[in-house]
Amino acid sequence: MDLRNIIKELSQEQKEELAQLLNRDLNIPKSNQLITxxxxxxxxxxxxxxxxxxxxxxxxxxxxxxxxxxxxxxxxDLTGTAMDGIKKVEKFQDYLVLMIESMSIRKASKKLEVNVKTIFDWRHKLLSSLSILNGEEFSGIVECDDKQLDINNKGGRELERNPYKRPSDRQAKRGVSNDKVSIMVATDRNNNPMMRIAKVGRIDTESVEKTMGALIKPENVLCSDSHPSIIKWAKEKEVEHHTFIASKHIKNKCYHVQHVNSIDNLYERWVKPFYGVSTKYLSGYLNWFVFLQKIKNSRSQIADIARIIVKNAKAMNTYKSIEENYKELTIPHYSKT
Incomplete structure (x- = not known):
């Protein structure tokens, strides 16, 4: 039997289905074996x-x-993990492949023949599992930067304003403002990125410490722009810190922020097909992107995500606290206005 000729006779849709079946059967380990x-x-x-x-x-x-x-x-063994209480286990395992492909909720719902609401819940339970990867200790030279994203109330039903019909209707201020949420982005030179929500508005030393304080050691070397809060934090932390203005000449070529700027650009391209991410769920999407960056050179990507799911017994606590964390992020901001 010539398998090559058989495959050539298949339609493109049949080839894609065959690839997914092989991917699932060869790369997704069974949960019982992972637990053992x-x-x-x-x-x-x-x-x-x-x-x-x-x-x-x-x-x-x-x-x-x-x-x-x-x-x-x-x-x-599964209590507290993202698989806690999952009834359609086989469909859930198939969805792991679609998570690696960054497939939209509606497309995944149609492909797996599962309700959209179920896929939505599965996605955010999985993203809660990935939080353990978004924040591992750095080594060597560390690059960091702050990134501003518009506050997004996508899906909200209790808005204090009329909903926007299109993104251009938003009258947000340019640059840093209280209409935006600040993200701390950092990475070392060993493909160990971190992206965490800092606060609403401009970052300060407290938000820098909250997001990356536990990940930086005295022996690390920090590179960033000349943001005063980062400079002050590094001085208090007693970390060697190199700052510069990108438009000017760099004295030592090993001290730069090209890697962290590359992560910013990759994130912008990756998140664009989602047509805006609600600030309420932003932390989960940052976890997702960081995970994809860390496994992009792995030959067993599905097994990697499956192991994290079984290993993280605090995923359901993280999932249940999404609403609480969002209020904690935004209430101090609204109380000042």
Whole structure:
């Protein structure tokens, strides 16, 4: 049997379907096997109180159950993860492939024959899982910059203004203003980017510390523009800091912000097909983009995202706190106006 001739006779749609089936069967590990591999290298702990003083408590739907002696709560290996309570497990695993492809919610809904609302929930549960990758310690030279994005109330039902019919209707001020949210972007030279929401309006030393303070060590070298808040923060942190104006001559070519500027440009191109991201869910999309950047050279991308899902037992807590975090970000801003 000549497989090449068989494949040539398939339509483009059939070829795409075959590729997805092979991608799923070859690259997506089963959740049970992932759990076994992880538990072999780490002690099972309670997702509620993180205690390791637990014991077996039977099974439920072919999954092992445990009970914590400290908080007396029961749980299984998937409690707290993005797969907690998922009923259509096979469809959910198929959706991992579409997440790597950055497919829109409606297209994914049509392809998997799953309700749009279900796909929306799956997306944001997965993005909550990826938060553990968006903020790992840097090494060597670190480049950082602040980026401003318009506050977006996409999907909001309680607006204090008339909805915009088109983006051009927005009367936002140019540059930094309280109509925008500031993002701290940083990366080292080892493909370890970070993108986190700092605050509404102009960044200050507190927001710089909140977003990247725990990731910078005294032995790191920081490169940035001449933003006064970053300069002050680096001085307080006692970190070697090189600042410059991009339009002027650079004395030492190893100190620049070309990598972080490249990340900014890549993000703009990647997020454009989503036609605007709500500020409420922006943190999740930043997690998504950072994850894609970190795995772009990996040969097992689907396995990478599957392992993160099973490993992160705090994903559901992050998912449930989206609304609370959004209010925490915006309420101080609105209380001043």
């Amino acid at each position: 591999d992880l538990n072999r290298n780490r002690p099972v702990s309670c997702p509620h109180c993180e205690s390791i003083d637990i014991y077996g408590h039977g099974t439920y739907k072919s999954r092992k159950r445990y009970k914590c002696k400290s908080c007396t709560k029961t749980f299984n």
